[in-house]
Amino acid sequence: MENPSILVKYSAPAREPHGERDYSRLTAVSQPALHCDRQDPQFLRGRCLPGCALALTLLAGTAHAACGSAIHPYVVQGPGEASPMEGETVTATGTVTAVTPDLRGFFIQGPTDGDPRTSEALFIFSPERAVEIGRQVAVTGEVKEFHGLTELTAVRRVTDCGPGEMPEPVLLGSPAEPLENMRVRIPESIIVDNYRLFDVGELVVADGTHEWTLEDASNERRLQEIPWGLPQDPTLVANGNRVGELTGVLTWRWNRWVILPDEPLTIEPADWTIQPPENSQLRLVSFNIENLFSGLHGDFSHSRGAGSAAEWARQRQKVASALQALDADLLLLQEMEHDQGSGSEVLAEMAALIASRGGRHYEAIAPSVRPGDDAITNAFLYDPERLQPEGELQRIESDPRPALIQAFTRLDSGATVEVINVHMKSRGHNCDHLCKAERAEEMELIMTWLGAQDEQPFRLLGGDFNTLTGESLWAPLVDAGWQRLDVEAPTYWFRGRAQQLDHIWLHSAPAGISGQVQPGHAEMPPLPYLHPLYDPQSPWGASDHNPVILHW
Structure with missing residues (x-):
């Protein structure tokens, strides 16, 4: 029996930037060796000599190496407001926590370094890349401070590293900078400003010490529906109503901190019933x-x-x-x-x-x-x-x-x-x-x-x-x-x-x-x-x- 070779299969995504390949999609399967060269149609079908197989196996290994050697977001973020690596090209890895097409990118979050001054998450500005929430990815791109938001841009490669571990939301407080782009939670809050809800999808809540703006992560104007998985009843989003624990990604937009909720909101509507006094005659x-x-x-x-x-x-x-x-x-x-x-x-x-x-x-x-x-x-x-x-x-x-x-x-x-x-x-x-x-x-x-x-x-x-x-x-x-x-x-x-x-x-x-x-x-x-x-x-x-x- 002939020595087995390797069948190397590449599963192309529906949309892939021209000239680029995500080598995490390579899979190897045992296959009887066939003697062919690069011009042989058999090669083009993925049947290779052992030497060819080895070369492609090494390419797949390079993609997985990107996952193992990538740095964590806290290294990019650093302990200050701006990244110490601004302008550098890096490969960072983390779990995808939110995908925001209208913001033209997605968020990743990695493990903590134990330093309360550093954020564990990044925004990835990459309009063309399709990723899934909950997957771990390695992203190669340039570190940039975009109007105060630390992000990776000019993305060259996004590698799927397999299932990721969704980070638990942390309690939101002040200062917020160390929590930039991270999953956060507010135990309870009250709606205090809904003026721009149906204009630009904003709702302001107060937790007793701070006010936070919730956004629907879209650029849509003149909203026709209430976002965040709520019933379509405007009385639910009235000022003064209580909001149960909410979770979402904290980010910086338009010179303010914004939360992008990632779970449906729970709201307790106020009772507007009033009873007149018993002696009321007029x-x-x-x-x-x-x-x-x-x-x-x-x-x-x-x-x-x-x-x-x-x-x-x-x-x-x-x-x-x-x-x-x-x-x-x-x-x-x-x-x-x-x-x-x-x-x-x-x-x-x-x-x-x-x-x-x-x-x-x-x-x-x-x-x-x-x-x-x-x-x-x-x-x-x-x-x-x-x-x-x-x-x-x-x-x-x-x-x-x-x-x-x-x-x-x-x-x-x-x-x-x-x-x-x-x-x-x-x-x-x-x-x-x-x-x-x-x-x-x-x-x-x-x-x-x-x-x-x-x-x-x-x-x-x-x-x-x-x-x-x-x-x-x-x-x-x-x-x-x-x-x-x-x-x-x-x-x-x-x-x-x-x-x-x-x-x-x-x-x-x-x-x-x-x-x-x-x-x-x-x-x-x-x-x-x-x-x-x-x-x-x-x-x-x-x-x-x-x-x-x-x-x-």
Whole structure:
């Protein structure tokens, strides 16, 4: 019998860079020797002389040697922020922990060196290489610091070294640099900022000491679905919801630390149900309903809210759902569209819609002459079976949105309240110190008007003041004997901070009055009106503000 030779088989991947071979794909099988040379078709089929077999066996051995002689990621990372090997070509090995096509690469992580200053992982910028999570690979490439991220680039070869050992996630803390590109975990956290979730796939969580940004590892814009294996329910990703233990790869993107979750998130939704006090007989609500623009006469060119008839149809249904759920006797509304003087067209449409849904039959009070020159104004909706308006609607010519004043008498008791509906200048306008001086001028006009009026048995000043609880704006009210309705709950979220911008102040208030804030609006991620997850029949997320409720 002839001496056996070696059948050397090369399994080419579906896509392989031209002129390159991954020699870990070579396999050797015993085969009877055949006498052939390189020009013989038998050679091209993989049947070789012992000498040829030896040469190819050595090539396979070279590939496996790359796995055994490669350095670990901690050598490349070093103990500082930048790699001590920047600019060098190295071969590093580790287990693939994440594959991110939109980031044009993948992450590898190796064993620890016991030095808390060094990371055990690298990002491999290699758009053309196909690797699998859980496989150990050896990567030859150039060490580079890409905007602060240590990575291998200009990759020459990726060798599959067989099954790898998936590293356990380590507890994420500060400083984060020694954990760059590694698997990390956060035991428990709270969602604090979802503003960019459906824009760029970001969600910010806080673990009690730090805030961390979760990303979906894609470059997709205008997300149509909630990522991370979650049910497609926007209330799950509301600010304030608790997130169970999460794991993922920590990396550096856009000058900040980002976690790419590698397991489905578990989220405990908050309970937004509130119970009114037992002695509540009348409910007054102040609510900024966020740019309610109907596109009067079909013109949406100047709308701050809905940009088309289709969007308006969905927005008005959701706002009607929210207002119906509040079940208020009196609504102080802000951010209604100015409709060129009629003052009630949008309101009348909303009132009719609420009634058609089985809600109260509201009547509207709005200026008959357009007050001010801003695109939005304030207005009232009241239940005529519970309240009777007294006198004419008045206004204080404060800029940019005049405050509106209307007195109401309770039909059950005959008690009267004079209500001042306010929407002060936004904190985001182009003026110094978040426009504090401009709001102080508005408050001065209100105090001057109040000082010129006859005393009333009960006055209420409510609305969106764009002012935090502890600011100096309130000093004139306090000095004049006004008291703020005691509610300690956020009405607005901004960049991860829960704030109270909406308030109700009382003067000569009767006993037994109490207050609440209805959550479920400001906490929700913003969604375009035509987004598939925007539910017009759900009351949640109708505005970027939460309403303040007074029980009387």
